[in-house]
Amino acid sequence: MATNNDKYEAVIGLEVHAQLSTASKLFSGDSAAFGGDPNTHVSAITLGHPGTLPKTNKKAVGFAVKMGLACTCEIERYNYFARKNYFYPDLPKGYQVSQHTTPICKGGHVRIRTSVGERDIRLNRIHMEEDAGKSIHDIDENYTCVDFNRAGVPLIEIVTEPDMHTAEEAFQYVTEVRKLVRWIGVCDGNMEEGSLRCDANVSIRLKGEQQLGTKVEVKNLNSIRNVKKAIEYEIARMIAMAENGEIITQQTRSFDASNDTTFAIRDKEEANDYRYFPEPDLTPFYLTDAYIEEVKESIPALPNELFNKFHHELQLSEYDARQLSEEKGLADYFAQTTTLSSNYKAISNWLLGPVRQALNEQALSFDALTLPPNALAGLIALVDEGKVSFSIASSKILPVIMADGNKLPADVAQELNLIQVSDTSEIEDWVNQVLNKMPDKIAEYKKGKKGLIGLFMGEVKKISKGKADPKKTTQLLEEKLSK
Ligand code: ADP
Ligand code: MG
Secondary structure, three states: OOOOOOOEEEEEEEEEEEEOOOOEOOOOOOEOOOOOOOOOOOOOOOOOOOOOOOOOOHHHHHHHHHHHHHOOOEEOOEEOOEEEEOOOOOOOOOEEEEOOOOOOEEOOEEEEEEOOEEEEEEEEEEEEEEOOOEEEOOOOOOOOEEEOOOOOOEEEEEEEOOOEOOHHHHHHHHHHHHHHHHHOOOOOOOOOOOOEEEEEEEEEEEOOOOOOOOOEEEEEEOOHHHHHHHHHHHHHHHHHHHHOOOOOOOEEEEEEOOOOEEEEEEEOOOOOOOOOEEOOOOOOEEOOHHHHHHHHHOOOOOHHHHHHHHHHHOOOOHHHHHHHOOOHHHHHHHHHHHOOOOOHHHHHHHHHHHHHHHHHHOOOOHHHOOOOHHHHHHHHHHHHOOOOOHHHHHHHHHHHHHHOOOOOHHHHHHHOOOOOEOOHHHHHHHHHHHHHHOHHHHHHHHOOOHHHHHHHHHHHHHHOOOOEOHHHHHHHHHHHHOO
16 A cells, blocks of 8 residues: 555644552552463552542653653643543543543654654653553353553553654654663563553644644554554555545544454544543642752753764764664663773774674663773773784673683783784794695785785784784785795
8 A cells, every 4th residue: 555645734633651660559558560370469449449549650750750850841730630531441440530631741843763864753742541441252151351550550641742753753762762661660561571662643634724634543552663554554544534525523543453443443432421530539749940950960961962972073984873872781881981082983893793792692771781991991902902912802801701700811911822913923933834735825915916815914813813913914925025
């Protein structure tokens, strides 16, 4: 299906639900951990039994504020929760506690990068609410089962303005949000486990038109790829409808990952009456400037800030700076190592090259790196001082110091007898050995096959076990071969 048509422009707004990484639920001490045996993280408070009294989780509030500040939102000082009343089997209380007219964070933006450059996607709001439980349809033939473990887990809902126009922008936006929540530690960003879920609102309009078209909402997209695919499908479907003269109606749809299409689950309920009212069991809470300041100070340097620093201050290439500021563990490690070695480019090369490769082989992330930054700095110094070659350092020394964080690279080089030899007489010895073995090749070289120098070099490298200083080796070889 074609995904574009010059006559039309797509308009996309995203609602991302992020489960906050608190130990307990939003209004009770029940565990907020993922999974667990069904209905084991469930107290009378989670079930909303009469006589129980919920209490707001302070940590969850702090996380919501943290995300808001990281997105340059305005923070609402006076906050309260409201009841959103509706019936759903996985909603044990018959209402969801949410923030209705007073989201804790307003405005702000998330900066994204696409193939056509950078853009700020404006946020409408970030509000807090509790998650629902889970209906399970596939373990019993006759009954639907419910697991209330998830009921009451704290969520923030991050809602954009209808600001995006392509599936690629939406893809980048969710990528950025996931990176951000992980970076500041408010959500694990795990879409497979549902810690991060996305609803995509999509409409189309004729290019140049100001008014928004009728939107459909595709619910519960559980991977970033599916966000993109669902939007691509919707845009194409709506354009085809418009071209056929069909009326687009407001719908809630679901994504079918088996064939990358969407299907209607309901036509927009005519003005669902949720009978919102302020939650009478919870006290409103007020956030002081001092508190907001405290949260602000707990926010680590954000990816864009670090990118600018790495690129402009430390003079790394745009690509390297971008790579280094993709993942917090990596960025922190890099920054720490720059205080121990001023060869920033080498630190970057080591981390993005052999170190990352070694971690990948064990399916580990930089958070799990046990190599102390001073060991990496030491290794870089050995190479820079000409004591070991880069290839020896990465193939022989790095694996040892990565496996044992207490070993110093210089000691390993000594122990394994890897220190490069720049002593002329020793290298000359190796060079002679090689040349004596290869009179035919020498003759060919002298007839003009200069490329053979590589072969000689390789032989010297072999018999010296990589220890012959390559510069001196070339020099000596050329000297002898020109005689
Ligand atoms: P609802 O009440 O249906 O949830 P909201 O106005 O709260 O709608 O908006 C929900 C999301 O849908 C927001 O991200 C908003 O930007 C987006 N949105 C609203 N109208 C449109 C539209 N016509 N086309 C695309 N997205 C839209
Ligand atoms: Mg909505």
